[in-house]
Amino acid sequence: EIAVIQNRRHSLPTPAKLFSLRALRPTVRALSAAPLTQLSRMASIANQTYTPTEETKIQQWLTTSDRLKSGEDKATILETLNSHLASRTTLLGSKPSKADVAIYETLSPIVAKWSPDERTGEKGHPHIVRHLYFVQ
Secondary structure, three states: OHHHHHHHHHHOOOHHHHOOHHHHHHHHHHOOHHHHHHHHHHHHHHOOOOOHHHHHHHHHHHHHHHHHHHOOOHHHHHHHHHHHHOOOOEOOEOOOOHHHHHHHHHHHHHHOOOOHHHHHOOOOOHHHHHHHHHHO
Protein backbone atom coordinates (compact mmCIF):
# COMPACT_ATOMS: atom_id res chain seq x y z
CA GLU A 1 0.00 0.00 0.00
CA ILE A 2 2.75 2.43 0.84
CA ALA A 3 4.32 1.88 -2.58
CA VAL A 4 1.00 2.68 -4.27
CA ILE A 5 0.60 5.93 -2.30
CA GLN A 6 4.15 6.98 -3.14
CA ASN A 7 3.55 6.27 -6.83
CA ARG A 8 0.37 8.34 -6.78
CA ARG A 9 2.19 11.21 -5.13
CA HIS A 10 4.84 11.20 -7.85
CA SER A 11 2.35 10.89 -10.64
CA LEU A 12 0.50 14.09 -9.71
CA PRO A 13 1.65 17.14 -11.63
CA THR A 14 3.54 19.71 -9.62
CA PRO A 15 2.28 23.29 -9.60
CA ALA A 16 5.15 24.24 -11.92
CA LYS A 17 3.85 21.73 -14.47
CA LEU A 18 0.28 23.02 -14.21
CA PHE A 19 1.25 26.48 -15.42
CA SER A 20 4.53 28.17 -16.03
CA LEU A 21 5.54 31.36 -14.29
CA ARG A 22 6.07 32.92 -17.70
CA ALA A 23 2.35 32.59 -18.34
CA LEU A 24 1.67 34.69 -15.24
CA ARG A 25 3.92 37.63 -16.19
CA PRO A 26 1.34 39.48 -18.33
CA THR A 27 -1.20 39.18 -15.52
CA VAL A 28 1.22 40.50 -12.93
CA ARG A 29 2.23 43.38 -15.19
CA ALA A 30 -1.42 44.28 -15.77
CA LEU A 31 -1.95 44.68 -12.03
CA SER A 32 0.06 47.84 -11.46
CA ALA A 33 0.53 49.06 -7.91
CA ALA A 34 -1.29 52.37 -8.40
CA PRO A 35 -4.84 51.02 -8.87
CA LEU A 36 -4.36 48.48 -6.10
CA THR A 37 -3.09 51.17 -3.75
CA GLN A 38 -5.97 53.45 -4.64
CA LEU A 39 -8.49 50.67 -4.04
CA SER A 40 -7.01 49.95 -0.63
CA ARG A 41 -7.10 53.64 0.28
CA MET A 42 -10.71 53.96 -0.81
CA ALA A 43 -11.61 50.85 1.16
CA SER A 44 -9.83 52.25 4.18
CA ILE A 45 -11.89 55.48 3.99
CA ALA A 46 -15.14 53.54 3.76
CA ASN A 47 -14.21 51.39 6.76
CA GLN A 48 -13.03 54.20 9.03
CA THR A 49 -14.83 55.19 12.18
CA TYR A 50 -14.39 58.67 13.58
CA THR A 51 -14.65 60.22 17.01
CA PRO A 52 -17.01 63.18 17.47
CA THR A 53 -13.96 65.48 17.46
CA GLU A 54 -12.75 63.99 14.18
CA GLU A 55 -16.24 64.36 12.68
CA THR A 56 -16.16 68.05 13.63
CA LYS A 57 -12.75 68.47 11.99
CA ILE A 58 -13.99 66.69 8.85
CA GLN A 59 -16.90 69.13 8.63
CA GLN A 60 -14.51 72.08 9.08
CA TRP A 61 -12.32 70.82 6.23
CA LEU A 62 -15.37 70.29 4.02
CA THR A 63 -16.31 73.92 4.70
CA THR A 64 -12.74 74.94 3.86
CA SER A 65 -13.02 73.05 0.58
CA ASP A 66 -16.20 74.99 -0.24
CA ARG A 67 -14.48 78.27 0.64
CA LEU A 68 -11.63 77.40 -1.72
CA LYS A 69 -14.15 76.80 -4.51
CA SER A 70 -15.67 80.22 -3.95
CA GLY A 71 -12.23 81.84 -4.06
CA GLU A 72 -12.64 83.81 -0.85
CA ASP A 73 -9.32 84.41 0.91
CA LYS A 74 -7.69 81.65 -1.13
CA ALA A 75 -4.07 82.64 -0.36
CA THR A 76 -4.63 82.52 3.40
CA ILE A 77 -6.44 79.19 3.19
CA LEU A 78 -3.63 77.68 1.10
CA GLU A 79 -1.01 78.88 3.60
CA THR A 80 -3.01 77.45 6.51
CA LEU A 81 -3.57 74.15 4.70
CA ASN A 82 0.10 73.86 3.72
CA SER A 83 1.20 74.51 7.32
CA HIS A 84 -1.35 72.03 8.65
CA LEU A 85 -0.11 69.30 6.29
CA ALA A 86 3.55 69.93 7.12
CA SER A 87 3.43 67.36 9.92
CA ARG A 88 0.52 65.21 8.73
CA THR A 89 -0.16 62.68 5.99
CA THR A 90 -3.91 63.36 5.96
CA LEU A 91 -6.05 66.21 7.23
CA LEU A 92 -6.80 64.24 10.40
CA GLY A 93 -3.18 63.22 10.85
CA SER A 94 -2.87 59.69 9.53
CA LYS A 95 -6.50 58.63 9.14
CA PRO A 96 -7.99 59.23 5.67
CA SER A 97 -11.42 60.83 5.40
CA LYS A 98 -13.89 62.27 2.93
CA ALA A 99 -12.38 65.68 3.74
CA ASP A 100 -9.11 64.56 2.09
CA VAL A 101 -11.06 63.59 -1.02
CA ALA A 102 -12.97 66.90 -1.03
CA ILE A 103 -9.76 68.94 -0.74
CA TYR A 104 -8.22 66.83 -3.50
CA GLU A 105 -11.20 67.37 -5.81
CA THR A 106 -11.10 71.12 -5.17
CA LEU A 107 -7.35 71.66 -5.43
CA SER A 108 -6.30 69.14 -8.06
CA PRO A 109 -7.29 71.30 -11.07
CA ILE A 110 -5.80 74.38 -9.40
CA VAL A 111 -2.48 72.74 -8.51
CA ALA A 112 -2.21 71.29 -12.02
CA LYS A 113 -1.83 74.88 -13.28
CA TRP A 114 0.78 75.90 -10.69
CA SER A 115 4.31 76.66 -11.78
CA PRO A 116 7.18 74.64 -10.28
CA ASP A 117 7.88 77.60 -7.98
CA GLU A 118 4.27 77.62 -6.74
CA ARG A 119 4.50 73.90 -6.10
CA THR A 120 7.82 73.55 -4.32
CA GLY A 121 9.56 76.91 -4.44
CA GLU A 122 10.50 79.05 -1.46
CA LYS A 123 6.96 80.43 -1.19
CA GLY A 124 5.36 77.31 -2.66
CA HIS A 125 3.01 74.78 -1.12
CA PRO A 126 4.93 71.47 -1.17
CA HIS A 127 2.83 69.86 1.56
CA ILE A 128 -0.36 70.44 -0.40
CA VAL A 129 1.27 68.88 -3.47
CA ARG A 130 2.41 65.86 -1.42
CA HIS A 131 -1.10 65.48 0.02
CA LEU A 132 -2.66 65.51 -3.45
CA TYR A 133 -0.23 62.83 -4.64
CA PHE A 134 -1.10 60.74 -1.60
CA VAL A 135 -4.87 61.03 -2.11
CA GLN A 136 -4.84 60.39 -5.85
